[in-house]
Amino acid sequence: MSYGNDFDNRDNPFEANFDKFIHGGVRSAGLIPSFPSKTFPSHITIVTGKHPSGHGIISNRMFDPTFNEYFYIGENSKPVLDGKWYEAEPIWVTTEKQGKKAMTMFWPSSDAEIMGVRPSEYFVYDGSISHNERISQIIRWIDYPPEKRPHLITLYFSDVDSKGHRYGPDSEETINAIEAMDKTIGSLISELKSRNFYDHINIIITTDHGMTTISQDSVIFLDDYINLDDVEIVDWGPASAILPKVEIDDIFSKLIDAHPKLDVYKKGELPDELHYNNHRRIQPIIAIAHEHWSISDRNTYNLNPSRYNGGNHGYYSSYESMKGMFIARGPGFKENFIGPGFSSIHLYELMCHLLKIDPVNNDGLLDLVYGNWEGNHRMFVQKNGRFENIANKIFESKSKVRTVLSADFDNNGFEEIFFNNIGEPNRLFEYNEFLGVWESKNLGPALEPNGLGTGAVVADLNLNGRLELFN
Numbered sequence: 001m002s003y004g005n006d007f008d009n010r011d012n013p014f015e016a017n018f019d020k021f022i023h024g025g026v027r028s029a030g031l032i033p034s035f036p037s038k039t040f041p042s043h044i045t046i047v048t049g050k051h052p053s054g055h056g057i058i059s060n061r062m063f064d065p066t067f068n069e070y071f072y073i074g075e076n077s078k079p080v081l082d083g084k085w086y087e088a089e090p091i092w093v094t095t096e097k098q099g100k101k102a103m104t105m106f107w108p109s110s111d112a113e114i115m116g117v118r119p120s121e122y123f124v125y126d127g128s129i130s131h132n133e134r135i136s137q138i139i140r141w142i143d144y145p146p147e148k149r150p151h152l153i154t155l156y157f158s159d160v161d162s163k164g165h166r167y168g169p170d171s172e173e174t175i176n177a178i179e180a181m182d183k184t185i186g187s188l189i190s191e192l193k194s195r196n197f198y199d200h201i202n203i204i205i206t207t208d209h210g211m212t213t214i215s216q217d218s219v220i221f222l223d224d225y226i227n228l229d230d231v232e233i234v235d236w237g238p239a240s241a242i243l244p245k246v247e248i249d250d251i252f253s254k255l256i257d258a259h260p261k262l263d264v265y266k267k268g269e270l271p272d273e274l275h276y277n278n279h280r281r282i283q284p285i286i287a288i289a290h291e292h293w294s295i296s297d298r299n300t301y302n303l304n305p306s307r308y309n310g311g312n313h314g315y316y317s318s319y320e321s322m323k324g325m326f327i328a329r330g331p332g333f334k335e336n337f338i339g340p341g342f343s344s345i346h347l348y349e350l351m352c353h354l355l356k357i358d359p360v361n362n363d364g365l366l367d368l369v370y371g372n373w374e375g376n377h378r379m380f381v382q383k384n385g386r387f388e389n390i391a392n393k394i395f396e397s398k399s400k401v402r403t404v405l406s407a408d409f410d411n412n413g414f415e416e417i418f419f420n421n422i423g424e425p426n427r428l429f430e431y432n433e434f435l436g437v438w439e440s441k442n443l444g445p446a447l448e449p450n451g452l453g454t455g456a457v458v459a460d461l462n463l464n465g466r467l468e469l470f471n
Contacts, residue, residue, distance in 0.1 A: 016182070016186075017182045017183070017185045017186035017189060018182055018185060018327070020189075021185065021189070021203075021205070021327060021329055022327050022329075022336075023335075023336050024329045024335055024336070025203075025327060025328050025329025025330065025333050025334075025335060025336075025337075026327065026328050026329070026333045026334055026335075026336075026337040026338070026339060027325075027326065027327040027328075027337075027338055027339070028326040028327075028338075028339045028340065028341055028342055029338070029339070029340050029341040030320075030323035030324070030325075030326075030341035031206060031207065031323060031324040031325060031326040031341065031342065031343075031344050032317055032318075032322075032323055032324075032341055032342065032343045032344060033045070033208060033209040033210075033317050033322060033323075033324060033344050034051050034052055034275070034317065034343075034344060034345060035051075035052070035239070035274045035275065035276055035316065035317045036052070036058075036059060036237075036238070036239040036276075036314045036315075037209040037210070037313045037314055037315060037316075037317050037322045038059060038060050038209070038237070038239075038313065038314045039060055039073065039108065039161070039208060039209075040057050040059070040060050040073055040108050040109070041057050041058060041059060041060070042208035042209045042324075042344065043107065043108040043109070043208050044057045044086070044088070044090070044108065044109055045344055045345055046206065046208065046344050046347045046348070047090040047091045047092070047107065047109075047154075047347075047348060047351075048088040048089060048090050048091075048348055049088075049345055049346070049347070049348030049349055049359065049360075050088045050345065050348075051275035051276070051345060052275075052276065052279070053275055053276055053277065053278050053279040053282065054087070054088055054275075055086065055087055055088035056085060056086060056087035056088065056279065056281065057071075057085065057086065057109075058276070058279055058281045058282055059235045059237075059239070059241060059281075060072070060073045060235070060237075061073070061234065061235040061241075062234060062235060062241070062281045063234045063243070063281065063283070064085075064280065064281050065280055065281075066280060067084070070234075071085055071281075073108075075125060075126070075127060080108075080109065080111075080112065080125075081111060081112050081124070082112060083112045083113040083114045083115070083116075085112075086109055086112060086114045086115075088360075089114070089115060089360050090109065090110070090114060091152065091348055091351050091352070091355075092104055092107075092110060092117075092119045092152060092154065093114055093115055093117045094352060094357055094358075094359065094360065095151060095152045095355060095357060096117050096118075096119065096120065097117060098357045098358065100151040100152070100355065100357065101119075101120040101148070101149070101150040101151055101152070102119040102120060102150060102151065102152040102153075102154075103119055103120055103121040103122065103141050103150040103152070103153050103154075104119045104121075104122045104123070104153070104154040105122075105123055105134050105137055105138060105153065105154060105155045105156065106123060106125050106126075106129075106134070106154075106155065106156035107154040107155075107156045108125075108156070110122055110154060111123065111124045111125060120150065121141070121150075123137070125156075127158065131157065131159075131180070131181075131184040131187075132184075132187070134155060134157070135184065135187050135188050135191065138153055138155055138188065139188075139191045141153060142191075142192070142195065142197060143195070151355055152351070152355060157181060157184070159177045159180065159181070160174060160177045160178055160181060160207075161211070162177075163176070163177040164177075164211045164310070164311040165211075165310055165311050165312065166310050166311075167310055167311070168213050168214075168309070168310050168311045169210075169211040169212065169213060169311045169321075170213070171310075174311075185205070199330075199331075200330075200331065201330055201331075202328065202329075202330030202331065202332045202333065202354045203328060203329055203330055204326070204327075204328045204347075204350075204351070205325070205326075205327045205328070206324060206325060206326050206327075206344075206347070207324035207325045208324060208344075209313045209322055209324050210313060210319075210320075210321050210322045210323050210324050211311040211312065211313045211321065211322075212291055212292055212311060212312065212313065212315065212319065212321035212322070213292060213310075213311055214292055214293070214294050214308055214309065214310060214311060214312045215292065215308065215309055216301075216305045216306065216308040216309050218261075218292050218293045218294065218308075219293070219294045219295075219296050219301060219308055220258075220259045220261060220262050220289060220293055220294065220295050220296070221296060221297055221298050221301065222240070222255075222287070222295060222296070222297055223297045223298055223299075224258075224298075225254050225255055225258040225259075226251055226254050226255060228297060229245075230244065230245050230246045230250075230251065231243060231244050231245060231246075231251055232245065234283050235283075236295060236296065237295065237312075237314045238288065238289045238293070238294070238295065238312060238313070238314035238315045239286060239287070239288050239289075239314050239315070240286070240287045240288075240289075240295045241282070241283035241285075241286060242255075242283055242284070242285040242286070242287060243283045243284060243285075244284060244285065248266065248284045248285065251285060252264065252266055252285055255285070255287060261289060261290040261293045262287055262288070262289055262290070262293075262295070263287070263288045263290070264285065264286070264287050264288075265285070265286050265287075265288070266284065266285060267282050267283065267284050267285070267286065270286060273318075274316075274317075278408070288315070288316065289315065290315075291315055291316075291319050291321060294308050294312065296308065323341065324344070326342075326347075330354075332353075332354045367379070367380060367381040367387075368380040368381075368387060369404055369406065369417055370404060371398075371399065371401030371404050371419055372398055372401075373398065373399075373400050373401065374398060375398060376391065376396040376397070376398060377391060377395060377396045377397070377398065377399075377401070377419075378391055378396070379391040379395060379396075379417075379438070391438070392437050392438060394429075394438065394439065394440055395417075395429055395438045399419060399421050399424060399427060400421050400422050400423055400424055401419045401420065401421055402420050402421065402422050402453060402454050402455060402456075403418075403419075403420040403453075403454075403455050403456045404417065404418070404419060404420075405417070405418040405420070405456055405457075405458055406418075407458045407467050408467070409428075409458075409467050409469070415431075416428055416429060416430045416431075416441065417429040417430075417438070418456065418458075418469070420451075420453050420455065420456035421451065421453075422451070422452055422453060422454065423450070423451075423452060424449070424450075424451075425443075425447050425448065425449045425451075426443055426446060426447055426448050426451060426453075427440065427443075428440070428441045428442075428443050428446075429441060446469055456469065456470060457469075457470050458470075
């Protein structure tokens with residue numbers, strides 16, 4: 001079950017508000033989440049337009065070798081509130097940087113200062129705040145005078161997900177949670193209509209992922225195949241992150257064909273369509289369970305086998321069960337329109353379009369950089385089907401370039417540009433998101449003031465998730 005894609009085919013009469021909303025707007029055949037289809041990675045993809053390897057939140061729990069720290073979710077989590085973990089610009093930051101107001105009522109990461117920016121108003125997540133209280137806060141913001149009123153509001157509910165985990169996506173308890181959400185949406189609609197706002201604002205209702213059933217009879221026990229003392233399981237789940245304490249190949253060889261419902265990959269060798277290979281927080285081995293299956297160890301399982309009943313997510317995003325819901329209405333959308341399924345990575349630019357703000361350049365289109373010995377260097381980006389030169393004075397100043405390289409040296413989700421020069425210092429440029437310009441970056445020993453290099457390459461030779469440079 002994907003939590004709400006198939007409204008028209010249900011017999012449940014309580015979905016009147018969802019139905020009315022859909023028939024006045026649009027819905028997709030399904031929203032495809034990023035991989036892994038977990039809460040934080042999926043939510044951050046929605047608001048940044050980047051895959052987890054681009055925005056840095058590659059799982060709900062992860063280890064950063066540069067910080068030598070762990071990230072974990074949950075109320076009162078310090079890492080969640082620490083902006084250093086987030087490497088891409090969320091929609092509320094884009095909104096604020098362009099002179100408009102954003103206010104957030106519980107969207108994952110919206111209570112952190114990211115890139116030096118916070119929403120104009122926000123709340124630190126508190127699960128005890130009721131649905132009615134959350135709606136009331138949204139309405140208070142809408143009741144602000146026009147000069148204070150937000151252009152963007154986010155609102156987050158977790159009850160359906162919680163019930164789905166505990167009881168399963170098709171359980172009576174989960175259906176009751178959907179019923180409660182229908183009433184909550186009805187309350188919001190009623191308040192908006194009473195203020196004559198409902199037909200004049202754009203509203204998007206979405207889920208971060210779907211959910212599938214799991215059973216205690218469908219569990220893969222890693223300690224049946226490897227000694228758990230030889231590894232650290234950084235993150236358990238359908239996509240488990242494994243950090244070997246011994247040779248990587250030793251662990252990999254024991255797991256690769258261990259179970260017919262388990263796929264095992266080395267970092268850098270996951271399928272391209274997962275976009276999950278090139279971040280330092282991705283561990284050397286990723287084990288992915290097939291749909292309906294769980295990954296655990298015998299001791300944990302024996303302590304509480306029933307925890308493996310109910311529902312889960314985090315699997316391959318291509319599974320139908322992992323698809324989420326997208327419905328929307330307002331002046332920016334058609335009426336009573338059903339569109340095809342699409343990836344959640346496109347929601348960021350959709351929201352930018354609706355807000356009439358410029359998105360950061362994460363369009364996935366190839367751009368062009370080249371150097372000139374006697375003329376200015378050039379940087380062309382694709383805009384509206386044409387190349388546009390965006391090189392500033394610092395970037396375009398001529399140098400004797402032998403090789404131009406583009407690589408994400410610092411794993412922040414943005415490419416740096418390296419000029420390997422002959423007979424003069426090398427140069428490195430990085431994009432300053434706050435100023436929206438390319439700036440020179442200190443190369444340290446790689447400066448080579450009198451270097452006579454004739455070429456350069458980058459590669460992660462020691463598999464630590466960071467690129468090495470040779471010239």
